[in-house]
Structure formats: structure tokens, C-alpha cells
Amino acid sequence: MxxxxxxxxxxxxxxxxxxxxxxxxxxxxxxxxxxxxxxxxxxxxxxxxxxxxxxxxxxxxxxxxxxxxxxxxxxxxxxxxxxxxxxxxxxxxxxxxxxxxxxxxxxxxxxxxxxxxxxxxxxxxHRFRPASLRLKQALDEGELGKVQAGFLAVPWWRPQSYYDEPGRGTIMRDGGGVLLTQAIHSLDLFRSLVGVSKVVKADVRTTDLHRMETEDLVTALLELGNGATGTLMATTAAYPGYPERIEIIGTKGFASLVGGTLRLSLLSGREEVVEAEGKTGSGASIMDFPHDAHRAVLVDFLDAIRDGRQPLVSGDEALASQRLVADILDAGNG
Structure with missing residues (x-):
């Protein structure tokens, strides 16, 4: 035992x-x-x-x-x-x-x-959701063909009361705004799926909906790992908050990942749907989501200890996603 x-x-x-x-x-x-x-x-x-x-x-x-x-x-x-x-x-x-x-x-x-x-x-x-794992498999095995474009949208909502809590939305406590604190989950997943080789252009701002030190709205034009076009929009000013969305156009079909639900639509006529496991914490109730994916993270961590390997989301992987956040902010604030 x-x-x-x-x-x-x-x-x-x-x-x-x-x-x-x-x-x-x-x-x-x-x-x-x-x-x-x-x-x-x-x-x-x-x-x-x-x-x-x-x-x-x-x-x-x-x-x-x-x-x-x-x-x-x-x-x-x-x-x-x-x-x-x-x-x-x-x-x-x-x-x-x-x-x-x-x-x-x-x-x-x-x-x-x-x-x-x-x-x-x-x-x-987010990498551990069943729909995310299935999309990763579909891309790795060429089911979507060559990626032509990728889109990431995180239309979340946080009320002003959230940012009124001591330190919320500040560099000193959080290190950044919507990109580092909320959208990093989706951005990390997006990067793991299609890669990001360059930030072409970005706009970083704080909307009139919030009083806060850091940004609550970011848009960016990206170059994906294979040179295709990518776009990003992330905000906490989209009331009342909607599930994050990743869409990928391939030469063999289209993938739409909304929250935890994936729809694959292939040119061959085949359709596949992987249903969501629940809400995603996109609105004012920030912990309103199931713990299935957290449990999967812990299982992977325990397996890594047992097997003597690094976890799926290693320090290097997380650092690459944080570096992408920094690159987008630099491009938007430059």
C-alpha cells in the first residue's frame, strides 16, 4: 500500500x-x-x-x-x-x-x-479541464490541421467593491491588473495550445467603470507560434461577466472553447462537444466554480512527486506565461 x-x-x-x-x-x-x-x-x-x-x-x-x-x-x-x-x-x-x-x-x-x-x-x-485537454489533443494530433488564427477573449466582471478591498488591483499587492490576476489562466492555456512568438501591438488601459491603480482592459495583436495571427481581449469591466472564450481556426476545422465547453466543427462534417463542468468565476462571485480542475492539478502534483518528474505546469511553463503578460503590458504602456 x-x-x-x-x-x-x-x-x-x-x-x-x-x-x-x-x-x-x-x-x-x-x-x-x-x-x-x-x-x-x-x-x-x-x-x-x-x-x-x-x-x-x-x-x-x-x-x-x-x-x-x-x-x-x-x-x-x-x-x-x-x-x-x-x-x-x-x-x-x-x-x-x-x-x-x-x-x-x-x-x-x-x-x-x-x-x-x-x-x-x-x-x-484551466489546462486540466476535460475540454482543454481534448482541445490540446486535437491540435497535437492534427485534427484541426494547420492553425490559421487564434482568438482569446476574457470578458469578466469585478464590481468596484472588489477593488475597494485593501491592495486589490495594486502593483504592491497583486503585481498587476486583469492580465496577471484574472486572465492569466486563459492566457496560459491559450499559449500552451497555439504558442505566442511575438506581441505585435497592445493597448492597456483602465476604464471609467473602476477606480484602481492597474489595468482592467487589455487588447492585443499577437503572432502565434507558427506565425499565424492571434488576438486578445481581457477585461474585468464586462458586466455581469461572461465565460472566457478561445477560438481557433484550422485548415481542417474550427474549435470554440467557451468556459469549460468545447465544440469542434470539422470540415469533414464531424462535430464533437465536450460539456462544461460548471461556472468559471467570471462574475462578482469570484469563487463560483467547481473544484474539479484544482483536484486535477493536485493529482498531477502528487503523481509528479511519486514519479520523480516535474508537474505539467512547471515553474518554467508558468514563467513563460508571466513573461507574455509582461510583454503585452510593455507593448501597451510603451
Whole structure:
């Protein structure tokens, strides 16, 4: 019988909910040794929902010999510091997106992980949706033919009350606006599907719908990995919020991925639909989505530890997506 992997969860904000539900589902594979927050209130609130041991002592939890891996769900500005402690203690690390506040700090974090000999993954769960995996397969196996164009739209909504919370939408806390905080999931998936070789042109702005430091609307013209044309639109000003959309034109057909639902329409006449598993958190209720994809991220992370390989979304993969975010912002602000 395979022994369970000891896990500590560091950070008990909203992002801890889908991870904690996933860990309950995976109780046959993991032993949650600690759920950690500096906030006594958050520790108590989490303990009311989940029967995990809790503590406010992060260092003690990380250095617990029974802990093999740490799930880091703290704010992005702390990822480098917390992950460094974990890696130095010999613990595998799964960190929430984005990697860090800046590309420079994200690069330092990935360098540390790559030289540690440990497993390091990043939570970019859209890649793990069944429809995303099917679209990836269709592209890899040539079912759509040669890609001619790709389109990405993230028409989400966040009310002003969201940005009125301390630090929301600021460089100091979030590192950026809609691209880094919300659209990075879809942008990472889009890049993994069709590649992006160049940002041709971009426009970055803050609409009149929000009072915030960073951007809430980005449009961009991209060159895809094979030289085809790509376009992007991402916003949190599209009330009341709609599912993100990826569309791909190929020489053999068309693919439309809306939220978690995929429709393949091939010139041969064949149609295929992979249905969504639920909502996507596109509106004011930011955690309004199922935890299936988070559970799949954790399964991949646990398999990576067992098999001695890097997770599907490795540090290098996440860094490439964050570099694309930076390139788009540079093009739009230049």
C-alpha cells in the first residue's frame, strides 16, 4: 500500500477553498498535516469547515518532518520568500498563480526551484479541464490541421467593491491588473495550445467603470507560434461577466472553447462537444466554480512527486506565461 504524502497548506484566504475541498477528495493519497495562516480568525474559520490540524506558526509547519510538500496560497508578494523556506527545508512546492509580483522575482523563484532537485508546480488549472485537454489533443494530433488564427477573449466582471478591498488591483499587492490576476489562466492555456512568438501591438488601459491603480482592459495583436495571427481581449469591466472564450481556426476545422465547453466543427462534417463542468468565476462571485480542475492539478502534483518528474505546469511553463503578460503590458504602456 502506497504511503500518503504529508502536506501543509500555507495561506487560508479564498484560494484555500477549492484546494481544501480537493484535499478532502484525495484523502487516500494525502495526509494534511497543517493548515497555516498568520490570522487566528482565518485559522478558526477554516477549522470550522475542514478537519485539518491548524497553526499560525508557518516555520514549524514547514519544518515538520511529516510534511513532504507545501501548497503555497499566500499573496503573490510572499511566494518567493515562502517557497524559498520550503525548498531549503527539502519540501516539494505547489504555488498559486501568479508566480510572483514581478517577472524578476518570478525568475528568481523558478531558478531556486530548478536547482533544488524538488518538484515545483504552479496552479494554472484551466489546462486540466476535460475540454482543454481534448482541445490540446486535437491540435497535437492534427485534427484541426494547420492553425490559421487564434482568438482569446476574457470578458469578466469585478464590481468596484472588489477593488475597494485593501491592495486589490495594486502593483504592491497583486503585481498587476486583469492580465496577471484574472486572465492569466486563459492566457496560459491559450499559449500552451497555439504558442505566442511575438506581441505585435497592445493597448492597456483602465476604464471609467473602476477606480484602481492597474489595468482592467487589455487588447492585443499577437503572432502565434507558427506565425499565424492571434488576438486578445481581457477585461474585468464586462458586466455581469461572461465565460472566457478561445477560438481557433484550422485548415481542417474550427474549435470554440467557451468556459469549460468545447465544440469542434470539422470540415469533414464531424462535430464533437465536450460539456462544461460548471461556472468559471467570471462574475462578482469570484469563487463560483467547481473544484474539479484544482483536484486535477493536485493529482498531477502528487503523481509528479511519486514519479520523480516535474508537474505539467512547471515553474518554467508558468514563467513563460508571466513573461507574455509582461510583454503585452510593455507593448501597451510603451
Amino acid at each position: 502506497t504511503s500518503k504524502i504529508g502536506v501543509a497548506v500555507v495561506g487560508l484566504g479564498p484560494a484555500s477553498q477549492p484546494h481544501s475541498r480537493s484535499l478532502v477528495d484525495l484523502a487516500d493519497r494525502v495526509d494534511v498535516r497543517w493548515a497555516v495562516s498568520r490570522s487566528t480568525e482565518r485559522v478558526m474559520a477554516h477549522a470550522e469547515q475542514f478537519a485539518f490540524p491548524t497553526t499560525t506558526d508557518m516555520e514549524a509547519a514547514i519544518h515538520d518532518p511529516a510534511v513532504d510538500a507545501v501548497i503555497v496560497l499566500t499573496p503573490p508578494s510572499s511566494h518567493l520568500e515562502v517557497a524559498q523556506i520550503c525548498l531549503a527545508a527539502g519540501k516539494h512546492v505547489l504555488v498559486e498563480k501568479p508566480l510572483e509580483l514581478t517577472l524578476e522575482r518570478a525568475g528568481r523563484l523558478v531558478d531556486l526551484a530548478n536547482t533544488s532537485g524538488l518538484r515545483f508546480g504552479v496552479v494554472l488549472q
